[in-house]
Amino acid sequence: MSTTAPERRTPRFADSVGLVAGREIVTRVRSKSFIISTIILMVAVLASIILGSVLSGTGESAPKVAAIGSSASSVAEKAGFELETASDQAAAETMLRDGDIDAIIVDAPSDPTGVSVIGLDSTPSNVVQSLAIVPSVELLNPDAPNPFLIYIVALGFGIVFFMSAITFGGTIAQSVVEEKQTRVVEILLSTVSARSLLTGKVLGNSAMAFGQIVAIAGLALVGLVVTGQRVLLGGLGSSVIWFVVFFAIGFVMLAALFAATAALVSRAEDVQSATSPVTMLVMAPYILIIVFNNNPTVLSIMSYVPFSAPVGMPMRIFLGTAEWWEPLLSLAILIATTAVVILIGERIYSNSLLRMGARVKLSEAIKG
Numbered sequence: 001m002s003t004t005a006p007e008r009r010t011p012r013f014a015d016s017v018g019l020v021a022g023r024e025i026v027t028r029v030r031s032k033s034f035i036i037s038t039i040i041l042m043v044a045v046l047a048s049i050i051l052g053s054v055l056s057g058t059g060e061s062a063p064k065v066a067a068i069g070s071s072a073s074s075v076a077e078k079a080g081f082e083l084e085t086a087s088d089q090a091a092a093e094t095m096l097r098d099g100d101i102d103a104i105i106v107d108a109p110s111d112p113t114g115v116s117v118i119g120l121d122s123t124p125s126n127v128v129q130s131l132a133i134v135p136s137v138e139l140l141n142p143d144a145p146n147p148f149l150i151y152i153v154a155l156g157f158g159i160v161f162f163m164s165a166i167t168f169g170g171t172i173a174q175s176v177v178e179e180k181q182t183r184v185v186e187i188l189l190s191t192v193s194a195r196s197l198l199t200g201k202v203l204g205n206s207a208m209a210f211g212q213i214v215a216i217a218g219l220a221l222v223g224l225v226v227t228g229q230r231v232l233l234g235g236l237g238s239s240v241i242w243f244v245v246f247f248a249i250g251f252v253m254l255a256a257l258f259a260a261t262a263a264l265v266s267r268a269e270d271v272q273s274a275t276s277p278v279t280m281l282v283m284a285p286y287i288l289i290i291v292f293n294n295n296p297t298v299l300s301i302m303s304y305v306p307f308s309a310p311v312g313m314p315m316r317i318f319l320g321t322a323e324w325w326e327p328l329l330s331l332a333i334l335i336a337t338t339a340v341v342i343l344i345g346e347r348i349y350s351n352s353l354l355r356m357g358a359r360v361k362l363s364e365a366i367k368g
Contacts (some may be wrong), residue, residue, distance in 0.1 A: 165209075206251050
């Protein structure tokens with residue numbers, strides 16, 4: 001009786017991509033670097049929210065005073081002071097010496113204000129300033145966000161984008177070179193195509209990066225609700241959502257570039273130099289958003305440049321300087337650029353993956 005060997009089937013493209021992506025996700029979930037980086041980012045975001053809540057609620061409390069006389073009591077109430085009861089001036093002076101009050105306000109008919117302030121060993125400036133007559137102030141832009149708040153939001157967008165892109169991009173690059181250096185890639189390519197391998201790596205790591213960003217964004221929104229920063233939540237909520245959308249597309253582009261440039265080399269020691277141009281593209285938005293976080297011209301340019309749009313456009317949305325159609329146009333440009341980068345990256349990756357030894361020139365990788 002003769003037996004025939006079962007026919008060997010080549011897995012479909014979707015199946016191959018799913019296998020590679022699943023392997024990448026499982027590897028990343030078990031990675032200590034992924035867990036640590038996620039915790040650090042979450043702690044940093046939560047700390048910034050708590051800091052903002054503390055700073056916004058640390059206004060100076062109303063001075064404690066004792067008022068002696070009808071005029072003094074009336075003035076103290078109008079000024080919003082915290083009144084402490086004192087039977088007479090002697091009792092009030094005892095309270096002042098004991099540190100129970102900041103000052104004493106007494107009737108003074110000869111004074112133009114009708115009252116006089118008594119301090120302990122120095123002028124109670126907080127009380128005097130509250131009693132001083134100041135002119136009314138009118139603001140041309142009363143709803144303008146606080147400069148410190150703008151800086152914190154810009155720093156948050158910049159750090160999250162930079163850390164996530166560098167962490168997962170570097171992971172993709174290391175994975176590509178390790179498979180190439182150990183020649184595991186030769187075994188993989190006997191089963192799946194280079195396009196499937198690249199697509200699976202990009203999608204798997206992009207899914208993990210996207211999940212990390214969604215978790216951080218959710219934590220930020222919950223933190224704003226818990227700390228009672230409803231006003232900030234109203235302005236920041238939409239910009240955070242747009243940040244997640246832009247990051248999801250932008251990271252796919254960066255992941256393809258990290259994989260393609262890493263395939264040019266065969267040693268782990270050369271990964272950093274090979275991927276340095278992509279790293280600079282990731283660092284540029286981080287540096288620009290911190291330095292020019294309130295510069296409308298720079299932010300406008302950043303919001304349309306594909307590599308910086310994931311940071312620049314959400315920042316403009318937060319500041320309220322972007323028209324409704326601008327995020328859609330910027331996203332369309334980012335999607336088109338990502339498609340072109342993926343095609344070029346796939347060509348570089350496929351033409352370089354099996355070339356060992358010296359670093360492959362970029363021109364040779366593109367020409368094949």
